Amino acid sequence: xxxxxxxxxxxxxxxxxxxxxxxxxxxxxxxxxxxxxxxxxxxxxxxxxxxxxxxxxxxxxxxxxxxxxxxxxxxxxxxxxxxxxxxxxxxxxxxxxxxxxxxxxxxxxxxxxxxxxxxxxxxxxxxxxxxxxxxxxxxxxxxxxxxxxxxxxxxxxxxxxxxxxxxxxxxxxxxxxxxxxxxxxxxxxxxxxxxxxxxxxxxxxxxxxxxxxxxxxxxxxxxxxxxxxxxxxxxxxxxxxxxxxxxxxxxxxxxxxxxxxxxxxxxxxxxxxxxxxxxxxxxxxxxxxxxxxxxxxxxxxxxxxxxxxxxxxxxxxxxxxxxx
Numbered sequence: 001x002x003x004x005x006x007x008x009x010x011x012x013x014x015x016x017x018x019x020x021x022x023x024x025x026x027x028x029x030x031x032x033x034x035x036x037x038x039x040x041x042x043x044x045x046x047x048x049x050x051x052x053x054x055x056x057x058x059x060x061x062x063x064x065x066x067x068x069x070x071x072x073x074x075x076x077x078x079x080x081x082x083x084x085x086x087x088x089x090x091x092x093x094x095x096x097x098x099x100x101x102x103x104x105x106x107x108x109x110x111x112x113x114x115x116x117x118x119x120x121x122x123x124x125x126x127x128x129x130x131x132x133x134x135x136x137x138x139x140x141x142x143x144x145x146x147x148x149x150x151x152x153x154x155x156x157x158x159x160x161x162x163x164x165x166x167x168x169x170x171x172x173x174x175x176x177x178x179x180x181x182x183x184x185x186x187x188x189x190x191x192x193x194x195x196x197x198x199x200x201x202x203x204x205x206x207x208x209x210x211x212x213x214x215x216x217x218x219x220x221x222x223x224x225x226x227x228x229x230x231x232x233x234x235x236x237x238x239x240x241x242x243x244x245x246x247x248x249x250x251x252x253x254x255x256x257x258x259x260x261x262x263x264x265x266x267x268x269x270x271x272x273x274x275x276x277x278x279x280x281x282x283x284x285x286x287x288x289x290x291x292x293x294x295x296x297x298x299x300x301x302x303x304x305x306x307x308x309x310x311x312x313x314x315x316x317x318x319x320x321x322x323x324x
Contacts (some may be wrong), residue, residue: 053121059104088107116235189216194246230245
């Protein structure tokens with residue numbers, strides 16, 4: 001017998017007490033053995049039935065695995081549906097807070113096309129938790145291999161920010177933790193309106209998106225200002241070309257000049273003609289290097305007494321600071 005679909009809700013439990021209490025209400029078939037399996041199969045077939053729903057009753061909110069879906073994106077699909085009908089059902093789940101309404105699980109492009117075509121939506125209705133809905137959405141997308149890298153990156157980042165358990169996010173897209181980390185780093189490095197300007201960019205793989213994100217982080221590039229300054233011609237370019245435009249700008253951008261802080265030159269400490277130590281200041285630290293070749297015995301002693309001597313100097317500094 002086929003394995004039960006994990007996204008299919010179990011049938012409601014039967015109430016033997018209620019059946020027994022009804023006068024003359026005898027079960028036509030016993031609820032055991034082979035007949036029990038037949039009844040279960042019939043329930044499965046009923047719950048798997050495709051139903052027609054008015055598209056206006058289906059909400060298209062929740063985490064999205066696509067950046068945008070415009071009327072132009074589904075124009076060909078609209079024509080196909082009008083000519084041949086809806087070949088693949090969408091999946092929806094009932095809204096408990098709004099009886100009679102549903103929320104899309106997967107099939108957003110088909111739903112948009114059906115609304116434009118003015119046709120009812122053929123849908124599988126499932127009562128799912130948020131986690132189950134995300135898993136179903138991710139598994140359906142994995143079979144289609146349709147969303148691009150950046151769409152998946154935005155999708156998993158939205159899930160993570162919405163509080164979904166990491167295990168659910170990993171299972172939804174069939175990825176591992178390192179890939180999840182890479183996706184979220186890219187999504188967080190790039191402004192969302194810039195990603196929407198670029199679009200899905202199906203021809204651009206993970207490495208090029210990571211390179212762009214690295215450039216933006218390292219150079220602190222203001223991509224928002226760049227996109228705002230672009231003319232309308234650039235917005236009509238294919239998605240991959242828009243990515244190339246942004247990427248070329250990022251590569252040409254200069255690293256912002258770090259504030260120049262003057263530090264004193266290295267100080268050599270000499271005693272009786274022998275170099276004892278050298279003190280060098282950098283933007284992040286003050287380094288004392290002892291000359292092991294010139295004073296090996298002192299270097300060894302300093303290693304053994306460094307903690308006490310540094311603490312003594314520190315207390316001397318505190319005393320001097322408090323006196324001032």
